[in-house]
Amino acid sequence: MRSVFVALALAVTSGCVSVDVQENVSTAPDPVLAAVQSAHLRECPPERVQANARSGSDPQSIGVEAVDIAFTPLASDPTRAVRLRRITVQPGGVIAxxxxxxxxxxxxxxxxxxxxxxxxxxxxxxHHAGDVTREDADTAHGWRNLSDQPAVILVSHVVVRS
Incomplete structure (x- = not known):
């Protein structure tokens, strides 16, 4: 009798196929990783640079969320630190x-x-994903998200330690 059950089990399972199922695994490339891997400096074209070309606009930030991620003290100046901050700007949002x-x-x-x-x-x-901008002592600027998607910016500044 036992051999009948074994034979039946073999007959039933002989047509089974093993399937490796991985849920929630995307084969699409990660767009943030792609932006970092293709990072490059974007500046004003040299022929369009002019001192005092623009002055203040958008006096108030709108639709902006800033989150401080980390601070690292500067060894050369204990009164200052490098701050890493993530800024999310909603569609229509403004950085003053x-x-x-x-x-x-x-x-x-x-x-x-x-x-x-x-x-x-x-x-x-x-600016598009992967674009880097420098913010030196001569920089004055404002930003607008004129698209229909949120924008995420990773910013690193040297700041006064509090």
Whole structure:
């Protein structure tokens, strides 16, 4: 009798196929990783650079969320630190006009699209994921998200330690 059950079990399972199922695994490339891997500096085209080309606009930030991620003290100056911050700008959002005389650093657009209005450029600069901008002591600028998608920016600045 036992051999009948074994034979039956073998007959039933002989047509079974083993399937490796992985749920929630995407084969699409990660767009944020792609932005970081293709990161490059975007600046005003040299022929469009002009001192005092623009002045303040958008006096108030709208639709902006900033989250401080980490601070690292500077060994060379214990009164200052490097701050890493994530900024999310909703569609139609604005980062108000501001200067970088006190805080210098860099920003990389991780996702979305942002339009920068810079004091030294005659034209707006449209930034896409992977674009990096420098924010030196001469920089004054404002940003607008003119797209229909949120934009995420990763910013690193040297700041005064509190």
């Amino acid at each position: 006009w501001h200067t970088h005389t006190a805080l210098q650093g860099m920003a990389i657009l991780l996702s979305g699209e942002m339009t920068e209005f810079r004091n030294s450029c005659l034209d707006p600069i449209v």
